[in-house]
Amino acid sequence: MSIALISGLIIAIVLIILLxxxxxxxxxxxxxxxLAILPTLNFEATVITGAQRTFSGISVFTLIAIPFFILAGNIMNKGGIAVRLLNFAKLISGRVPGAMAHTNAVANMMFGAISGSGVAAASAMGSIIGPIAEKEGYDADDMATINIATAPTGLLIPPSNVLIxxxxxxxxxxxxxxxMAGYIPGILWGLGCMVVAFFIAKKKGYVSTERVTMVQALKIILEAIPSLLLIVIVIxxxxxxxxxxxxxxxxxxLYSLILSLLFYKTISIKDLYGIFKESAESTGMIVFLIGVSSIMAWVMAFTGIPSAISNGLLGISQNPVIILLIINFILLFVGTFMDITPAILIFTPxxxxxxxxxxMSAVQFGIMIVLNLCIGTITPPVGNILFVGVKVGKTKLENIIKKLIPYYIVIFIVLLIVTFVPQVSTWLPTLLGY
Known part of the structure; x- marks a missing residue:
């Protein structure tokens, strides 16, 4: 039995048991x-090398971006930016059938992109728009479903911590x-869900009755511009x-602090302690996870696990379409019970x-793996966005799953397009010279 096979089995079995x-x-x-490297190296060398890999894994300048984007997202989530973006999204949606559902989708794309968190988007938009939509005659389950289905788009539309x-x-x-590669797939995901919501609205007769005057529209636009400028400035x-x-x-x-403290005046100085504390806790977990995952990356490279898996997949079929479909299936399965960050750290190498x-280019593969794992966030049994959306929508999981099926179909189509049409994810970066 080869070293790669022995090490791979040890990692898989021990990891599953511990989880x-x-x-x-x-x-x-x-x-x-x-444990996977012990059959090859002695214990002392393994521990020393593991410690070195952990520290080298987190000693990367680019990694500093993650805690700051987390902090910015938390400030925005508590700084009233969600409400401004929601009003702006409502203005864009107009009075087409299912306007409130479209508003939710557009708002999730904007706020998820700005905050970098699908959970924050689902929580903020679901809790704000749900009661409004209910007053206009929308079914609570339908609104919870569109909120859940579109919340992950912000993980693809930049800035995105998972892409970092x-x-x-x-x-x-x-x-x-x-x-840049995340824009088109993220927008396709959102637009596809809006098409589904449109047909549901036509069937159920969801029509918006609210009219917005020119003065109100101008006020909404002026209030939203500072929030939208964050995307323009950063990206x-x-x-x-x-x-x-x-x-x-x-x-x-800095921009989100100025916006929330001085412009919107929705948070105070004393609120910052809680925001900083929450951001530090999230950062600590992610950075430690990245550091420890460097040990696994080293073990895999040292024992030749990626090469063995590659040969195994090529042994199943020489057809690239079949191999990519198998990889997608595995990633979709993994995403249903594992969070995005650890899944990226484990399965990328x-x-x-x-x-x-x-x-396939590295950029296209990055979008493909993130898109796969984003689907897992709205899929049982562990989908965190799914359960947050159910909670803020004040509904039940069994009511939502059936209604999510047409949305799943559209999202899977987007996944297949990203997998087999490289230009969807590479055209914009190439156009801009990356």
């Missing part, structure tokens, strides 16, 4: 990785290129080369070499 036992994912990754994480684990894929600065993604994350924090050998 079932309720051991935190970071600890599970570290223990399974160290992929950049790190993939060996330095351009963050700016990944950011525009990164893509034009004025500053890096890390510097852009700091600018996002496994599947990326395979996809690169098939002619």
């Amino acid at each position: 079932i036992a309720g051991v935190p994912i970071a600890i599970s990754l570290g223990i399974s990785s160290i 994480t992929f950049s790190l684990v993939s060996g330095g894929t351009s963050v700016a290129a990944l950011f 525009g600065g990164i893509t034009s080369g004025i500053f890096t993604a890390t510097e852009g994350s700091v600018i996002a924090v 496994i599947f990326m070499p395979v996809c690169l050998n098939l002619g």
Whole structure:
């Protein structure tokens, strides 16, 4: 039996046992990785090398962007920005059938992109728009469903922490290129769900009765412009080369602070302690996870696990379509019970070499793996966005799952387009010279 097979089995078996036992994912990754390398190296060398890999894994300048984007997202989530974006989205949606559902979708795309969190988008938009939609005669289950289905779009539309994480684990894929690559797939996801919502609205007779005067529209636009400018400043600065993604994350924090403290005046100085504390806790978990995952990446490279998996997949079929479908299926399955960040850290080094050998670019693969795992966030049994959306929508899971099926179909179509049409994710980065 080869070293790669032995190490791979040890990692898989130990990791599954520890996760079932309720051991935190970071600890599970570290223990399974160290046990997998012991048949090859002695214990002392393994521990020393593991410690070195952990520190080298987090000693990356680009990684600093993650805590700052998390902080910026938390400030925006509590700073009244969601309400302004929701009003602006409602203005865009107009009075077409299902206007409130379209408003929810557009608002999720904008707020999810600005905050970088699908959970924050689902929570903020669901809690604000749900009661309004109910007064206009919308079914609470239908509104909860569109909210859940579109909340993950902000994980693809930049700025996105998961794309930064992929950049790190993939060996330095351009963050700016990944950011630009996420726009079209994220927007396609949102628009596809809006098409489904339109037909549901036509069937059920959901029509908006609210009229907005020119004065009200102008006020809504003026209040939303400062929030929307954050995307323009941060993404525009990164893509034009004025500053890096890390510097852009700091600018996002400063801008959101000024906006919430001085312009909107929705948070006070004393609110900042709780925001900083929450951001520090989230950052600590993510950074520790990234550091420990570096041990697993080293173990895989040292024992040749990615190469063995690549050969195994090629042994099943030489057809690239079949191989990519298998990879997508595995990622979709993994996404149903594992959070996005650890899944990216574990499966990027496994599947990326395979996809690169098939002619896929690192940027396209990054969008494909993130899109797969985003679907997992709205899929049982562990989908965090799914359960948050159910909770804020004040409904039940069994009421939502059936209604999500047409949305799943549209999202899967988007996934297939991203997988087999490279231009969907590479056209914009190429156009901008990345």
